[in-house]
Amino acid sequence: MASSVCVVGAGVIGLTTATLLQDALPAGSLVTLVADKFTTDTTSDGAAGIFRPGKYLQGPSEQMTKQWLEDSYKHYKKILNSEDAAEAGVKAVSGYLFSNKDPKIIQSPLMKEIIDEYRECTQDELDLHDQKYGTFCTTLVIQCRRMLPYLMDRFKRRGGVVRKQHVNSLEELADEGCFDLVCNCSGLGASVLANDRYVTPIRGQVFKVRAPWIKNFYYHENDTYIIPGMDMITLGGTRQFDNDTTDVSTSDASEIWRRCVQLLPSLKDAEVLRQWVGLRPYRPSVRVEKELMKFGGGKTLKVVHHYGHGGYGVMSAPGSSMYAVSLICDFLQHHQHHRAKL
Numbered sequence: 393m394a395s396s397v398c399v400v401g402a403g404v405i406g407l408t409t410a411t412l413l414q415d416a417l418p419a420g421s422l423v424t425l426v427a428d429k430f431t432t433d434t435t436s437d438g439a440a441g442i443f444r445p446g447k448y449l450q451g452p453s454e455q456m457t458k459q460w461l462e463d464s465y466k467h468y469k470k471i472l473n474s475e476d477a478a479e480a481g482v483k484a485v486s487g488y489l490f491s492n493k494d495p496k497i498i499q500s501p502l503m504k505e506i507i508d509e510y511r512e513c514t515q516d517e518l519d520l521h522d523q524k525y526g527t528f529c530t531t532l533v534i535q536c537r538r539m540l541p542y543l544m545d546r547f548k549r550r551g552g553v554v555r556k557q558h559v560n561s562l563e564e565l566a567d568e569g570c571f572d573l574v575c576n577c578s579g580l581g582a583s584v585l586a587n588d589r590y591v592t593p594i595r596g597q598v599f600k601v602r603a604p605w606i607k608n609f610y611y612h613e614n615d616t617y618i619i620p621g622m623d624m625i626t627l628g629g630t631r632q633f634d635n636d637t638t639d640v641s642t643s644d645a646s647e648i649w650r651r652c653v654q655l656l657p658s659l660k661d662a663e664v665l666r667q668w669v670g671l672r673p674y675r676p677s678v679r680v681e682k683e684l685m686k687f688g689g690g691k692t693l694k695v696v697h698h699y700g701h702g703g704y705g706v707m708s709a710p711g712s713s714m715y716a717v718s719l720i721c722d723f724l725q726h727h728q729h730h731r732a733k734l
């Protein structure tokens with residue numbers, strides 16, 4: 393039976409969910425995307441977008457987290473191998489994870505299992521970069537400055553409706569009475585919309601630079617990274633827990649610049665395009681869950697929550713969205729059986 397579903401949020405999570413929903417819902421269904429910020433105003437827009445899962449990405453279970461990442465990698469690989477790759481901002485990139493302190497920092501068991509190329513660095517590679525431990529791998533970068541408009545265009549072309557609106561509470565959407573279900577992809581906004589005290593910002597500051605001679609990515613220890621996207625390179629960074637300041641800090645900037653140039657001296661000639669601060673929507677585990685919300689006067693609203701991807705939302709968006717879409721379809725069917733019985 394055709395349904396009407398509202399997706400709240402137009403970051404990479406909301407847009408990926410909305411487009412996958414269009415594939416999954418029966419003909420005649422309508423998907424409406426509601427958000428107060430779009431494209432360059434979202435956190436997703438500034439993310440480096442590298443597929444490099446870390447240990448802080450936690451889905452509902454270990455097995456499901458791995459499934460999301462495998463599904464995501466396959467999804468993005470398919471785009472990479474299609475004629476849409478450049479428009480969607482997906483490219484393959486090789487590079488290094490380095491550490492002088494701890495061999496564990498450069499190991500990523502999940503990456504090893506999922507991506508195409510992953511090996512220990514040779515001694516020559518370590519000597520060249522003056523490092524003690526290193527991994528070389530080939531992975532993907534998904535640049536949201538291209539991916540978000542690409543998804544939005546697909547969404548609209550297939551009849552999706554877009555509304556710019558701040559949602560004060562999900563009850564507002566229940567009051568409209570026209571949605572069979574709402575999918576809550578509001579990132580940090582979920583702390584209010586779902587009254588979720590586990591949602592916390594992790595502040596990240598970066599430079600976006602032009603340095604076309606740099607082709608590889610580099611990670612050093614935990615917080616220094618150089619990641620080439622399609623049109624610019626992201627230099628980072630910071631990971632400041634429970635800090636919601638979006639102003640650029642000059643002391644963070646000089647520290648990031650110092651660490652990156654130390655790692656790759658040729659960066660001193662890079663052209664700085666801009667500086668940016670984003671707040672990663674962290675939650676100890678990503679929430680993808682059904683909830684029947686109850687409001688005064690016996691009003692109810694079917695909600696599937698889908699938020700809390702922290703520093704891993706770009707890489708995991710397709711996989712976790714596939715799971716969210718399966719919950720939505722299941723919840724809607726249940727709803728229709730229920731309606732049919734009444």
Ligand SMILES: Cc1cc2nc3c(=O)[nH]c(=O)nc-3n(C[C@H](O)[C@H](O)[C@H](O)COP(=O)(O)OP(=O)(O)OC[C@H]3O[C@@H](n4cnc5c(N)ncnc54)[C@H](O)[C@@H]3O)c2cc1C
Pocket residue numbers: 400401402403404405406426427428429430434435436437438439440441442443444557558559560577578579580581582585595596597598628629669670671672673699700701702703704705706707708
């Ligand atoms: C510096 C930095 C580097 C990063 N690098 C990477 C990386 O390399 N790889 C990776 O995978 N991830 C990376 N991330 C993480 C990634 O950016 C996030 O996980 C991802 O963007 C989360 O997407 P989202 O759609 O949940 O949130 P957002 O992009 O924040 O979107 C939230 C949406 O919800 C809407 N919204 C919220 N509340 C309301 C409301 N009340 N009413 C209406 N609309 C509302 C907003 O307007 C917006 O449209 C990085 C993040 C930062 C800050």
